[in-house]
Amino acid sequence: MTTALATGQPVLELKGIGKEFGAIRALHEVDIQIFPGEVVGLMGDNGAGKSTLVKIIAGNFPPTHGEIRFDGKPVHFTRPIDARAVGIEVVYQDLALADNLTAAANVFLGRELKRKFGPFALLDHKTMATRAQELFGELRSETRPHDLVKQMSGGQRQAVAIARTRLSNARLVMMDEPTAAISVRQVEQVLGLIHRLKEQGVAVMLISHRMPDVFAVCDRVVVMRRGEKRADKAIGDTSPEEVTSLITGAKEAA
Amino acid sequence: MATPLDSPITFTNVGKARWWQSGIFASQTGYVLLALILLFVVMNFASPYFLTQGNMQNVAKNFSFIAIATLGMTLVIITGGIDLSVGSMMCFSAIITSMVMTQISTPGMPGAAWFVHLAADGKTVVANVPGLILLVSILAGLGVALIVGLINGCCIAMLGLSPFVTTLGMLSIVRGLGYVVTNGRGSFPGGPDADYFYALTSGAVFGLPAPFIYLVVLAGAMAVVLHHTSFGRHVFALGGNEKAAALTGISVVRVKIEVYVICALAAGLQGIIISGWLGSAPANMATSYELNVIAAAVIGGANLAGGVGGPLGAIVGCVLLEVIRNGLVLAQVNSYWQQALVGVIIIAAVLVDRIRSRLI
Numbered sequence: 079m080t081t082a083l084a085t086g087q088p089v090l091e092l093k094g095i096g097k098e099f100g101a102i103r104a105l106h107e108v109d110i111q112i113f114p115g116e117v118v119g120l121m122g123d124n125g126a127g128k129s130t131l132v133k134i135i136a137g138n139f140p141p142t143h144g145e146i147r148f149d150g151k152p153v154h155f156t157r158p159i160d161a162r163a164v165g166i167e168v169v170y171q172d173l174a175l176a177d178n179l180t181a182a183a184n185v186f187l188g189r190e191l192k193r194k195f196g197p198f199a200l201l202d203h204k205t206m207a208t209r210a211q212e213l214f215g216e217l218r219s220e221t222r223p224h225d226l227v228k229q230m231s232g233g234q235r236q237a238v239a240i241a242r243t244r245l246s247n248a249r250l251v252m253m254d255e256p257t258a259a260i261s262v263r264q265v266e267q268v269l270g271l272i273h274r275l276k277e278q279g280v281a282v283m284l285i286s287h288r289m290p291d292v293f294a295v296c297d298r299v300v301v302m303r304r305g306e307k308r309a310d311k312a313i314g315d316t317s318p319e320e321v322t323s324l325i326t327g328a329k330e331a332a
Numbered sequence: 333m334a335t336p337l338d339s340p341i342t343f344t345n346v347g348k349a350r351w352w353q354s355g356i357f358a359s360q361t362g363y364v365l366l367a368l369i370l371l372f373v374v375m376n377f378a379s380p381y382f383l384t385q386g387n388m389q390n391v392a393k394n395f396s397f398i399a400i401a402t403l404g405m406t407l408v409i410i411t412g413g414i415d416l417s418v419g420s421m422m423c424f425s426a427i428i429t430s431m432v433m434t435q436i437s438t439p440g441m442p443g444a445a446w447f448v449h450l451a452a453d454g455k456t457v458v459a460n461v462p463g464l465i466l467l468v469s470i471l472a473g474l475g476v477a478l479i480v481g482l483i484n485g486c487c488i489a490m491l492g493l494s495p496f497v498t499t500l501g502m503l504s505i506v507r508g509l510g511y512v513v514t515n516g517r518g519s520f521p522g523g524p525d526a527d528y529f530y531a532l533t534s535g536a537v538f539g540l541p542a543p544f545i546y547l548v549v550l551a552g553a554m555a556v557v558l559h560h561t562s563f564g565r566h567v568f569a570l571g572g573n574e575k576a577a578a579l580t581g582i583s584v585v586r587v588k589i590e591v592y593v594i595c596a597l598a599a600g601l602q603g604i605i606i607s608g609w610l611g612s613a614p615a616n617m618a619t620s621y622e623l624n625v626i627a628a629a630v631i632g633g634a635n636l637a638g639g640v641g642g643p644l645g646a647i648v649g650c651v652l653l654e655v656i657r658n659g660l661v662l663a664q665v666n667s668y669w670q671q672a673l674v675g676v677i678i679i680a681a682v683l684v685d686r687i688r689s690r691l692i
Contacts, residue, residue: 159581174579176572178639179565187569188580190562200560242580 087150089114089249089281090135090166096143097130097305104130105141105305112250117272117282119292119313122302123325128285131302132252135283136168137161149249165249169239169256175227181234182210182223185241213241217274219267232260233267240271244278251275252283257291269295289318301325301332308332360633360685361645368652375655379662387658389541393534395647395654396543397606398621402628402646403547403554404598407591409629410558411570412638413488413495415595417502419621421477422603424510426613429473429604430521431513437465437523448524457524465525466532470604477600478593480506485589503622511615518614521607533608543605550598551643558642567591571638599625627674628653631681652677 088111097105105127112118122128134141137155146153148164155161158168175184186206192199210223219237221230227238236256243251253272257265265288272295275282286292292299293313301309301324309316309324309332316332323329375382401418408415436447437457447465451458459465480502487498521529535542558564566587569577578584607613632649634641656677657670 158579162581170579172575174573174576176569176576176639178572179568183565183569187565187577188582190565192562198561200556201562201565203560 086113088112088147089149091147091150092131092135092144093147094144095131095134095141095146097127097134097139098142103305105134108144108302108305108307110300110307110310112281112283114249114281115276115279116298117276117284117296119296119299120283120285120302121287121292121299121321121325125304126302126325127305128302129254130305132168132254132283132285135161135166135250135252137166162246165247167243167246167248167251169236169243169251169253171254171256171258175235175238177228178226180224180226181214181221181230181238181241182207184227184238185210185213185223185245187242189245209245210241213244216244216278217241217271219271231264233264236260236264236268237271240275243280244275248280250281250283252285254285255287256284257286257288265291289321292321293318303327359640359645360681361642361648362633363684363688364631364633364645364652364681365648368648368655371652371655371659375659375662378659381662382659385539387662389536389539391651391654391658392544393541393609394658395650396541396547397609398602398624398628398653399547399647399650400543400550400605401595401599401602401621401625402632402650403550403643404595405625406629406632406634406641406643406646407554407558407567408495408595409571409626409634409636410567410638410641411588411591412574413588413591414499414626414636415484415592415599416496416499416622416626417480417484417506418595418599418602418625419618419623420503420506420510421480421596421599422606422618422621423613423615424480424506424603425473425477425600426603426607426617427510427514427519427615428476429469430519430607430613432472433465433469433525433529434519434522436468437525459524463525463528465523466528469521469525469529473604474597474600477596481593481596482589484596485592488592489585489588507619514615516615518612520612530608530611533605543609546601546605547647551647554643563587563590568639571635571640624653627678631678633681633685 090112092108092110095105095108096103108131120128120131133139135146137158137160140154140156146155148166153164176187179187191202191206193202207223214221214223214237217237217240219234221234221237227235230238240251256268260268269291272282272284284292284296296313298310298312299316299321300307301321303325308330311332320329320332324332381387401422405415405418435441436444438444439448439450439457446460447468448457448459450456484499484502487493488495532542537545558567566577566582569582570584570587574584603618606618610617628649629641629646630636630649631652632645632647634645653674656673660667660670660673
């Protein structure tokens with residue numbers, strides 16, 4: 079599974095990214111490249127700088143130092159919408175779904191399809207349901223467009239959240255702890271969803287604490303510790319034991 | 333790498349909701365409507381006067397007097413907010429409308445020359461353009477409602493104040509302003525356009541009271557807006573998960589301001605209609621009506637936690653309250669019981685919903 083590695087142009091390239099909050103150095107000299115169709119695991123203990131890195135890539139705040147290149151071009155995000163505009167989507171841990179709306183409504187939330195009726199623009203329910211059904215089909219998820227999110231399992235909710243990213247044809251999807259707090263069967267579903275994204279050439283960054291999940295789907299793992307990148311290895315060249323010791327600091331770098 | 337996901341998609345592990353488990357049948361609105369129909373049947377047997385045309389017109393008119401404001405309130409409640417200032421708003425809009433109407437219909441008052449002149453006999457006041465006075469005064473009443481709604485919305489959406497506190501303050505401010513501008517006295521719609529005003533507010537078309545017609549039109553418009561426009565979708569999303577709504581790029585601030593403006597406008601219109609029926613706009617008009625309006629919305633199924641509600645529920649809640657009041661009068665029960673009974677119904681409606689959602 080080292081297909082796209084080192085071939086072609088990286089979809090996202092971070093060069094010397096640093097971030098300081100006052101006197102606190104949250105990130106220091108982080109370099110990461112992600113290629114299309116590649117799944118990269120981002121691991122690290124709490125406070126290692128994972129969330130800060132994700133927020134910088136997602137445009138929540140700009141880095142203090144360094145450069146972000148997307149598709150080879152330098153980009154500067156000041157708001158999340160800037161990152162979304164170039165094709166970076168984040169699937170949040172709490173999924174950011176409205177429970178009281180249907181799956182289709184959630185997929186299209188904020189970018190509803192409309193049809194003109196004279197001076198009025200009314201929602202095009204039928205097209206949105208059809209398109210949502212297609213997206214769930216692509217993801218091979220047992221999710222029906224008209225079901226309420228309230229009544230769904232954790233795996234189905236993930237499918238809805240991921241279908242959102244497919245809708246915008248995202249190039250890079252960052253998933254924040256997608257497998258925390260869901261059942262074993264649902265974890266399998268979510269890992270399957272990540273495979274579907276990969277098949278379609280989407281780059282995925284998986285932020286997770288769960289070693290088995292990272293080793294099941296990722297092509298590469300990046301380990302953060304104390305705001306620095308300590309390792310960046312193809313999954314075949316490392317082991318859960320090595321990653322654990324890198325995360326805890328028992329091993330300094332690899 | 334083979335995953336179990338390579339197997340074909342099936343829906344075997346996700347049950348399909350039965351028709352009675354979804355839509356209106358599974359909603360509080362649904363069984364409050366059922367209770368209402370039962371109540372109609374019972375009342376029909378209990379009193380021969382209940383289903384007479386006169387009594388039904390009375391009921392239709394009376395519930396329309398809070399139902400338009402309840403539509404606006406329901407919209408605010410769906411977003412997870414509350415507006416306590418509607419009672420004061422009704423009164424203030426009514427006061428402004430009748431004061432403006434009187435002012436610009438009185439020759440000699442500043443600005444009145446644009447609207448009226450004296451007839452040849454030197455006594456009769458004649459409108460320059462019939463209907464213009466009415467239009468201007470109603471726009472003035474709705475204009476102050478718009479401003480109050482904007483202030484409510486901006487405080488809540490932009491400054492992040494709690495809706496309860498903001499609108500509680502506004503309740504007092506607007507009521508106080510009403511007393512200030514009238515000096516505590518009532519104001520009366522007067523002048524050459526007063527007849528149009530009464531016709532529009534307390535008249536009837538084909539036996540249907542005018543307020544009832546406005547209500548049906550506005551409720552229909554609200555149903556379309558809520559379920560078939562992206563604004564309506566965003567209103568529901570805001571009540572379901574405000575953070576999610578913001579993350580998907582919905583302009584939360586704008587939607588919130590809009591719902592408070594619409595709520596204030598609905599209350600203002602409601603107040604103007606009530607003053608037409610009363611024939612005056614006393615400074616203590618519609619005191620504590622906000623509680624009736626909220627009660628009707630909640631009985632009709634609007635969830636104060638946000639995300640649930642609709643125009644049908646708002647109307648059903650108002651009709652239920654009015655039918656109970658009417659029924660108690662017909663049954664010659666001491667009318668003071670009404671208030672106690674309304675309280676019981678509010679709790680019962682919410683309780684039944686809680687029990688139902690645990691059972692299914």
